[in-house]
Amino acid sequence: MRRDTFLKSLAALAASTGLPLEALAAGSNLKMMIPANPGGGWDTTGRALGKALQEAGAAATVAYENKGGAAGALGLAQFVNASKGDPNAVMVMGAVMLGGIITGKPPVSLSQATPIARLTSEYNVFVLPADSPYKTMKDVVEQMKKDPGSIKWGGGSRGSTEHVAAAMIAREVGVDAAKINYVPFRGGGEAVAAILGGNVSIGGSGYSEFQTYIESGKMRAIGVTSDARLKGINVPTLKEQGINVVIGNWRGVYGAGGITPDQRKALTEMIVKATKSKSWAESLEKNGWTSALMAGPEFEKFVDDEFASLRAVMVKAGMI
Structure with a gap:
């Protein structure tokens, strides 16, 4: 049969x-x-x-x-x-x-x-490519205040938690969220390639998707969207940096x-x-x-x- x-x-x-x-x-x-x-x-x-x-x-x-x-x-x-x-x-x-x-x-x-x-x-972590002219979330925010469109945020599709987080960050620091320059990707692989290639200024996703690149020094983690620091991960929260944004995935x-x-x-x-x-x-x-x-x-x-x-x-x- x-x-x-x-x-x-x-x-x-x-x-x-x-x-x-x-x-x-x-x-x-x-x-x-x-x-x-x-x-x-x-x-x-x-x-x-x-x-x-x-x-x-x-x-x-x-x-x-x-x-x-x-x-x-x-x-x-x-x-x-x-x-x-x-x-x-x-x-x-x-x-x-x-x-x-x-x-x-x-x-x-x-x-x-x-x-x-x-x-x-899990919570989102924001990263910069290793050779980025920006070193911290404060650097990114200061540039965004000067020219919102000059900072390209990379992450999942429109409406993803990293997209929402980017809009919330903008609003918290006094920038019109409608003016942020968000570049959506259809998968984590595409987002990683864009970050490593310098095609976006800053990228967001779950820590697991960036872990290998963070540990190898190819990416610099500058903020996590959790309420407190994640166990075993030495990345400052956005709240620690004066940005009252907490959002989970x-x-x-x-x-x-x-x-x-x-x-x-x-x-x-x-x-x-x-x-x-x-x-x-x-x-x-x-x-x-x-x-x-x-x-x-x-x-x-x-x-x-x-x-x-x-x-x-x-x-x-x-x-x-």
Whole structure:
């Protein structure tokens, strides 16, 4: 019997006999949409999760698809349209996608997919290329006050947490946030190349994306958006430097729209199981991520609250 025929038969058996749906997922291919180009935070998170799912025995294999652009909206659209009703399809997402939906108003929405779980949280770090004429955040701010457009901020898509943070910094120091020169990139790899090549003045992202370059001296970290200094990372907070800006980034996972409550429960159990694996623990430590597991209705409410909160922050920062 062909594998796909076997899996369909097994699914029918589950529906008729009550076989735990996680048993199906453990024996099937999981399809993971990563709505960003390779090399960024979503890509790293998705592949780390896939590895953990397999190590935990929650999935036999994981197939990845990268679709970057529009703060994840392009990948979201493809996921919504191609995966409806598929219990073995998941998508990585997070705060960046919420910001992109608010600013870009795409024709699809997160309500067309199924909330599964929040995974991690981290703060943004701002860096300069090693040969930058600026040495500190104060230098960057002073130049921005003189000529807002002369400072090119590089980071994720419009509406990303680093974009919001840049606008908040401008507002805090008395610069019209609408005048900042923000250059969006579709993935962390593109942003890193732009920073190293001097194509932007300052870049922002999660510490894990810049860690190698900071440690090698190719980038200089000048500020982090956390409330207090991050453990083991000697980078001053923006608050320490007199800029009252604190903003976090979180990442999670959604399932396809149109799945049943039992299928949603099974997916949630799979993800939770994966986060208890040794592989996932190693990924958290390696990337400097903070575990922020939240699932079920609690996660769904969290996303709704985040939409409202982020929209308010963006309005206040002059972004919309």
